[in-house]
Amino acid sequence: MILAPLPPAAHGSVTADMRASRLHDAAMRLEALFLAEMLKSAGLGQPRSSFGGGAGEEQFASFLAEAQAGELARAGGIGLAETLFRAMSGPRDDG
Numbered sequence: 001m002i003l004a005p006l007p008p009a010a011h012g013s014v015t016a017d018m019r020a021s022r023l024h025d026a027a028m029r030l031e032a033l034f035l036a037e038m039l040k041s042a043g044l045g046q047p048r049s050s051f052g053g054g055a056g057e058e059q060f061a062s063f064l065a066e067a068q069a070g071e072l073a074r075a076g077g078i079g080l081a082e083t084l085f086r087a088m089s090g091p092r093d094d095g
Contacts, residue, residue: 023088024081028073031081035069036062044068 044065073081 020089024085027081027084027088030084031077032066032070032073034080035072035077036066039065039069 040062044061072078
């Protein structure tokens with residue numbers, strides 16, 4: 001996912017609230033991507049040996065993992081998003 005550029009504020013600068021919101025969204029997406037990979041590695045969506053859903057099940061298994069990971073991240077996840085947010089919004093030296 002690529003973040004769209006921030007819209008300019010009234011005086012041509014990005015407000016602190018806008019920046020914090022964007023950083024929080026980015027941190028949540030990063031945690032969701034991490035969780036999706038963990039769920040895939042744990043075997044979520046792996047085809048069953050008997051009575052599986054066929055090719056359709058295999059094609060949509062990644063969507064299931066991504067949706068579940070997104071919900072896990074929104075529900076608090078494993079705390080990775082908060083850690084990433086704090087690291088990205090740490091002290092700034094704007095010069």
